[in-house]
Amino acid sequence: MKTVETIKSVEEREAINNLNNKFKLHKTDFKVNQEGHVVILKINDKGLDRIPADIKELVQLEELDFRNRSSFGGNRNNISKIENLETLSRLRILNLGYNQIKKIEGLDKLSKLEELRLHENNVFKIEGLDNLTGLKQIALYNNHIKKFEGFENLAELMQIEISHNEIKTTKGLEGLSKLKKLYLVANKFKKIEGFDIIPQLEVLYLGTQDIIKIEGLEELKKLQDLEVSFCKIPKLENLDALLQLKNLSIGQNKIKKIEGLENLSQLEWLALYRNQITKIEGLEHLSKLKFLSIYENQITKIEGLENLYQLEQLIIFGNPIKEIECLENLSKLKTLNIDPHILNDDEQELIKQGEKGIKEFIRLRKKRRIEGYIKEIELLKAQLNIKGLKLEEYQLIERKLDDIYKKIEKLK
Template sequence: MANQDKAEEWIDRTNEALGEIGNGYELTPTLQHLYLTNNRISKIEKLSPCLALRELVLRQNSIKVIEGIDALEELEELDLYMNQIDHIPSDGFKKNSELKRLDLSFNDIRELKGFPSNNLPNLEELYLIGNKIRIVSDLQSMPKLIMLELGDNRLRVIENLDRLPSLQGLWLGRNKITRIEGLQKLTKLRRLSIQSNRITCIEGLEHLEHLEELYLSHNGITSMQGIQSLKNIQVLDLGVNFIEHIECIENLSNLREFWINGNKLSSFDELNSLRSATRLETVYLEANPLAKDPQYQAKALEILPTSLEQLDALLVDDARKQIAAQSCREDQAAVADKPEHAAEETVIANAMGGNLTDGSRVIQIDGRLDRDSQNEVPGDEPSRDDTVETVPSRKVASEHTVTMAPDVKVSLSQSLEQGDATRETQSQSTTHEIG
């Protein structure tokens, strides 16, 4: 019985191309959620029995007119994303005062004149992405509206939003806006996106004391002047602009994410300004001139605050592993490229029974081995410490001749096959030849 009740409350016929509402299923008074995405529906109809319907999803259909919803007085969400609607009737939604979320994105709406704001007193989210709107108008009398999405339209000016005092999120990306303005009365705004527009300077944000996220990437901004008043900002995106200096962030103590990739930062000294951002967790610096430095990651992490968790697309721990691996490869390359005398010293050290640990060199002077190349050892005063007393028990290549220095040759003739050879035999098997 429980399953039957659930079936009556939920109907999902997504991607079934049924052609019309109610085709192949029953529309009942207890139905609350109806999902008909991509059904080739051209008209909203047959919904009068659905008195309890709260959510109606008609995405990706061929609907041209907003109609047939007067009986849906309990409706809270209406999704008409990607249809063929070209206008919003001024008398629309008269019986839908409970509507909280309305999505009219990706239609053919050209203007908002006559928008039925008065009929939507409880609307909280309005999505108008991807239409052809040129002017924002008649968006008033919606005291509960907290989210407005107008991205990817044809707006040139931010205007007529001052009667939306509860607005917390405003999205205006991919328009033709040239100035940040008209936001003075939106004092509750927390998220503002004006990405991919034509803005050249940061301004008009002085009254947005509660702003937490600001997205201004892909514009023509040349300076960070104008953000200094945003004391509560947590996410700041200035990627892909023309900024040369990091500045005006001394008061941004709550900054957690900072995107300034794709700008013109050329010196690592610019990163010193971020030391005061002690809560910083993510920084994007890639595609700046300084990121071309072979030691870019290491230099950046040395300067950035210890709170950092992510540099560009890499977690800091992974970045440090890459740095260590790179350092190891460089060390190996340096060893491979050592001068010839370094390899010679290694051979002599091995002949003495192991590698030297004190960093001193071993060379042959007057038939004896000396541990310090800077100490002159007279030929007639052999030093006890520098006399070779033992030869390693492991087998060493026979007749291995190495040039130690100009006019000095060392010939090691060692063919010790048995580990218990006598010291006298070992001594005789080692011949020093001075050329």
């Protein structure tokens, strides 16, 4: 970290000294590059009510941060207007989060800006972005925005964070051919459609609103992360088209049946908690799954666990399950949240010990299962010695033996 003395430009050095006198900058609040120019400046929680005019002299700035680090308390900044930035033509990152800005303005000269953060302000309209043709990320969550607009020139935009606003439709996202991440949690949607205009999307967050239907999911062939928890969805259609999906979270909805899991071979995270599901089909195809949360449903039996060799977290309490099989296959399990009545007293004590206890629990279950298989083998071998055994009966016993040997090999 270089100091004020290393700043070569007289104007830049004087500006930093002025800002230091006013706001008592820490040495980590600014960065000077090898050429002696200030390239990063952070003035957080300093009680600013406007952007200081001294900023104009820092013409080599690449990153400028006026956000408050928390949404309450401390000596908060309360900037209400974007100003004094017209000389910062090299600026790439601007953070004005947690302020009092009502209007997006004063950005016309920032043609190299790549990231703009205006979250937790009082913005009512998306505007003033026309000249930001290189913008890649924008954060506008927790404002008062009612619709998508003003994005017409932002062909490079890759990420929009606009949760906790008042948006009702995806109209206005047309032309954003590089958009990969869209965060739309807690808006005013009831029905989601129009994904054909953003088919390249990889991350989509829609949770915490009154959505009852999602149409056009099949258009999102590249989707990897889908979050629609805390909505009112009775059925999620066309899941089977999302072949690249890695994370799926649809907890706390009104879903009775989940369909299409058998096609989601890339899935690593699956959250289906607090629905009305009675049966899960297709789990056996999710060999990469690491996290499974299905607590508080109506599931009586879980099938397909035996193939989830990568599973690390399993949360299944609050279901009418009397017995759960194949836990011994889950050798990588670290977390197990399960109703106590499913386990015996010794197993309950082991689970309470955390990851170490769970490993011992798995080991004992595996040992018990192998012992059971050995008894089956002995019985089947005894049947092979029965006189008068027909060829087809002999072959059936051989197939059963072969199947058991394969199961033992998997457990080992």
